[in-house]
Amino acid sequence: METVFARLVVLESSLALLFGLGMLWRRGVPAYISAFRWQSLVLAAVAATVAHFGRDRELYLVAALLVVVKGVAIPWLLRGTERRFASERELAPYVNTATSLVVASLLVLFAYAIMRPVVAASHLPTRTGLPLAMGLVLVSLFVVTSRKKALTQVVGFLMLENGIALLAILGAYGVPFIVELGVFLDALMGFLVMQIFVYRIHETFDTIDVDQLDRLRH
C-alpha cells in the first residue's frame, strides 16, 4: 500500500516537473498554456492521491479548487489574452534552448542536493517526490528570468506557484486549509492584476516584449 502510494506520487511529481521543463524547448504561448493546464491537472491528481492514501478529506477540496481555478479558469483567461496578441511568439529568449536545458538539469540536481536534509527529516511516504517539487520551483524561477515576453513570464510565475503547492502537499499534506484558501485568493488576484498589466504594456508599448521596457535602465 505504502509503496503504491509512494510510486504514484513520484510518477505524478515527475510529470509535473516534465511539463515545467516543456517550457524550455517549446515556442509559442499556446504550448505554454496547455503545458500549464496539464501540470495543474497533474497537481490536482497529486492532491487527490494524497487525500486518498493519507486519509485527508481537506485535500479533496484543494484538488477540486486546483482543477477549477488553475486547470480551467486561468488557462481560459490566458487563451483569451493570447488570442489578442497572436503574433507575439517567444522567438529569441535571453538563453537559447540547449543552454536552457543544461541549466535546468543542473537546477534539478541542485534541488536534490538542497532537499536532502528535508527528505531525511520527513517520515511521510510522499517524501521522495520533494526534490522534484523543488526542481520545479527552481526551473520555473529560471523560466521567469530568462524569457522576454510578459505572457511567458506570467506562465512561468504560475508554474512556480504550482511547484510550491506541490512542495506543500508532498511535505506536509498541505498547509492548513484556511491558509490554503488565502493563498489561492492571492494567486488568483495576482494573476488577474498581471493580466491587466499585460494589456497595459501592450497598450503603452505596442508589444509585450519586455526587452522594450528599458526606459528606466540606469
Next chain:
Amino acid sequence: MSPFALLLAPSLVSALLALVVRPYRRVVGWANGVLSLLAFSAAIHLWARVLAGDTPVAGDLLRADALSALLALCVSGVAALAAWLGPGVGADDGYDRGQARTFRIFANLFAFTMLFAVTTDNVGFMWVAIEATTITSAVLIPLHASRASVEASWKYILIGSVGIALAFAGTVIAYFDFVAMAGRDHLSLNWTVLRDAAPALDPQVMQLAFVFILIGYGTKAGLAPMHTWLPDAHSEAPAALSAMMSGVLLAVALYAVVRWQAVAQVTIGRGLAEGFVAMLGLLSLAIGALSLWSQRNYKRLLAYSSIEHTGLVCVGLALGPLGVFAAMLHLLNHSVAKSMMFLLAGRVLHRYRTAEISGVSGLLRVMPWTGGLFAAGMLAVIGLPPFGMFVSEFALVRAGFAAGRPVVIGLVLALLAIGFVGVIAHLNRMLYGPVPAGVSVGEGSRWALVPLAGCAAVLMVLGLTVPAPIETLLVRIAEIVAP
C-alpha cells in the same frame, strides 16, 4: 471594542466608502483622513497596552507584542499622512476624480494588508497579507499612466511576486520541520507555537527554510541583489504611495524577516542566522550608498537611500540585543523621514514638473517652507544631528563594538560617509541657484505643510532624546528578537 477592530476596520471602511461613492467626492477623502486617525489612535492604544506588560490577542489569529505595536504605529501613522496628503483632498492636486477614487480604494486596502500582516500571529496569513500588498500597491503605481510607470509596475509586480513566492516556499519548508516533529495541528503555523518549538526543530531544514525566507521577504524589503525593482517603483509611484512604500512597506517586509529570525536563530544558532542577515545588509548598504552618487533624479535618489537604510537595519539586526534596539529605532526614524521626504518630493515635482535634479534649482526661493523641510529631511536622512537617524546610527556603531565586530562597523561608517558626500552635492544644486523660467514662486497649499513639519519635529525630538515610552518598547522588542 477590541483594539484590533479599531486598528483594522477604518482602512476597510474607507476603501468601501471610496468604492460606493461614485463619482468621487472630496468628502470621501476627508472621511478617510478622520478614519485614518482613528486607526492611528488604536495603534497608540496597543502601544500603551504593551508598555503596561500586556500582550493583546484576539483568538488564535491576532496578537500584538512590542514588535507588532511598533510596526502598527509606523504603518497607521504613515497611512494617515498619505490619507491627508494624497490625491482627492486638496483642490488642485493634479489628479482627476477617477484617479482619486482608485487611489482611495487601493491605498486603503494596501494599508489594511500591512496592518494585518504585522498583527497576525499566523505566519501563513502574514505571508498572504504581504503578498497582497504587492497587488494592492502595484495597481496604483501607474496612476498617471506613462511608459516609465507601466514599466516600473510590471517589474515590481513580477519581481515582488516571485520573491514573495520564494518566501512561501521557505514558510512551507519550516512547516515541514514542525510537522515532522510534532505532527499536524491547525495552530502549527502560529509564530508563538513555532517559537516555542524552535529548540527541537531540525537545524538543517530550518537553515534551508530561512535562506528561502530571507531571499523572499528580502526581495520585498529591497535588499540587494534583489533590489532592482525598488528605485523604479518608488520613483514612478504617486508621492503618497511612494511615502507608504518606502516609509512602511519595506519595514513590514523587514518585520517578517525579524519574526523568522527570532525562530531560526534558536534552531540553527545565533551566528549563522546573523551571518546571513548581515551579509545581505552590508551588500545593500554598499549598493545603496554607491548608487547615490550617480543619480540624476531626486526621487530615485531617495529610493536608493531607502536601500541603504534597509541594509543598515539588517546589519543592526545581526549585532545582538543592542543592535536590535538600534535597528528598530532606525526603522522608526526611517519611516518618519522617508514618508516626509517622498511627500515633499511630490510637492517639488508638482511645481517644477520634472524629477531631474538638474531641472530643480532655487528651491529655497521658490518654496521656502517646502525647501527648508526638504533640506532638513535630507540632512536627517544622511544621519546628521540633531535628527533621529544620527542617534540610531550612533547606537548601531556602539552595538557593533560591544558585539566585537569592529571590521563590520568600519565598513558601515565608510559606506555611510560615501553616501553622505553623494547626497550633499545633489542637495546644494537643488536648494540654491536661479529660479528656472516658468516656475512660479510661493508655497502652494500651506496647510499640507503642517503634518510634514510635524514629521520634522518628531525627527528632531528623536535626535535629542529617546523618550521613555519608545525606549521601553524597543527594549521589549530586543528581548523578543535576541533573548
